[in-house]
Amino acid sequence: MKLSIVRSINTKRYPSLIGQSIEDLETLSTSLGEPSFRGRQLFDWIYRKKVDDFTKMTDIPKLLQDKLKGYPFHPLNILKTNSSSSKETQKYLLTTKNGMTIESVLMIKKDRATICLSTQVGCAVDCSFCATAKMGFVQNLSVGEIIDQYFQLERLSDTKITNVVFMGMGEPFLNYKNSIAAAKLLNHEKGINLGARRITISTAGIIDKIKKFTNERHPFRLAVSLNGSNHDQRLKIMPITKNQSFQNLLEAIKTYTNQSRKRITIEYVLIEGINNSKKDSLKLIEILSQIKCKLNVIPYNEINSIYKRPTEERIHVFLNPFKNASFPVTVRWSKGQDIDAGCGQLATNIK
Numbered sequence: 001m002k003l004s005i006v007r008s009i010n011t012k013r014y015p016s017l018i019g020q021s022i023e024d025l026e027t028l029s030t031s032l033g034e035p036s037f038r039g040r041q042l043f044d045w046i047y048r049k050k051v052d053d054f055t056k057m058t059d060i061p062k063l064l065q066d067k068l069k070g071y072p073f074h075p076l077n078i079l080k081t082n083s084s085s086s087k088e089t090q091k092y093l094l095t096t097k098n099g100m101t102i103e104s105v106l107m108i109k110k111d112r113a114t115i116c117l118s119t120q121v122g123c124a125v126d127c128s129f130c131a132t133a134k135m136g137f138v139q140n141l142s143v144g145e146i147i148d149q150y151f152q153l154e155r156l157s158d159t160k161i162t163n164v165v166f167m168g169m170g171e172p173f174l175n176y177k178n179s180i181a182a183a184k185l186l187n188h189e190k191g192i193n194l195g196a197r198r199i200t201i202s203t204a205g206i207i208d209k210i211k212k213f214t215n216e217r218h219p220f221r222l223a224v225s226l227n228g229s230n231h232d233q234r235l236k237i238m239p240i241t242k243n244q245s246f247q248n249l250l251e252a253i254k255t256y257t258n259q260s261r262k263r264i265t266i267e268y269v270l271i272e273g274i275n276n277s278k279k280d281s282l283k284l285i286e287i288l289s290q291i292k293c294k295l296n297v298i299p300y301n302e303i304n305s306i307y308k309r310p311t312e313e314r315i316h317v318f319l320n321p322f323k324n325a326s327f328p329v330t331v332r333w334s335k336g337q338d339i340d341a342g343c344g345q346l347a348t349n350i351k
């Protein structure tokens with residue numbers, strides 16, 4: 001009996017500090033018998049100075065440093081790093097404390113270093129063209145697990161991260177609370193202080209959460225994966241369209257752009273014979289001309305599925321009608337396909 005009590009005390013798991021808000025750290029300080037301003041000092045060390053060693057926190061008294069000893073900083077561990085042949089793309093495999101693995105990608109181009117964060121282990125949305133979908137949904141990531149990807153990759157790559165996209169594994173809007181809290185922590189002016197315009201949250205189109213995001217007036221950028229030019233076509237490759245109709249999604253997108261006055265990014269995975277006809281280009285132009293948007297075409301990155309990436313020539317044929325479109329169009333010639341780090345190629349633990 002006694003022994004088991006001792007064991008349970010010894011193995012008590014303290015929450016990781018990365019992921020805690022300024023208020024959480026104030027509460028932690030007072031619970032340890034210290035004034036709440038110590039929590040604000042901790043926030044400054046962890047998020048602004050990016051220090052993960054209590055002994056280096058010179059204005060934190062030794063007594064508090066000792067009380068904090070059992071608290072880990074990082075909720076994640078790095079398992080593996082992979083660089084693509086161009087070195088511009090690096091893929092990282094990380095593990096959570098309960099042994100789940102997730103992937104994060106760092107893309108470096110000139111003076112821009114963008115990290116692609118995962119928000120879930122696996123995904124419930126089940127898009128037929130996406131590797132993550134094949135894992136099914138496993139679990140949500142905590143706030144700390146989401147932003148620790150940022151801390152770990154910045155440290156390991158020795159690169160200052162300038163942009164964050166929530167486009168890794170999972171559907172951020174099905175882990176809404178943690179994804180928004182993570183974005184707020186990245187943006188916090190007393191901490192990491194990454195500009196809100198450098199933070200993009202990408203959703204497969206969870207309509208009630210797009211509405212919530214609109215009403216809450218978050219400053220972050222929003223991207224929606226449309227991936228089809230009409231309801232039936234989208235339904236075939238994105239089964240969520242059944243309950244999130246194409247028309248309702250467009251309405252929610254319009255309301256967002258009208259209320260926020262922000263430009264939304266519309267993502268469009270281009271798949272041969274599925275959504276890349278001339279009719280699709282023309283329909284998309286018609287739809288998107290009414291929306292304050294930017295179109296981002298992502299030629300399909302092949303995974304183990306029935307779909308094919310259009311040839312470069314076919315991609316250009318699809319893009320041609322957009323020359324006179326009223327909105328900007330970009331093409332993501334996805335990076336890191338050789339290491340399966342391109343869009344939609346992230347998957348771990350597939351049995």
Ligand code: SAH
Nearest residue numbers: 130167171202203204225267300301343344
């Ligand atoms: N669940 C979110 C974010 C993760 S996916 C969302 O759907 O937006 C990030 C982007 O990659 C999405 O636009 C998605 O449609 C796209 N994508 C998924 N699988 C892909 C693949 N095999 N090739 C190219 N893009 C893909």
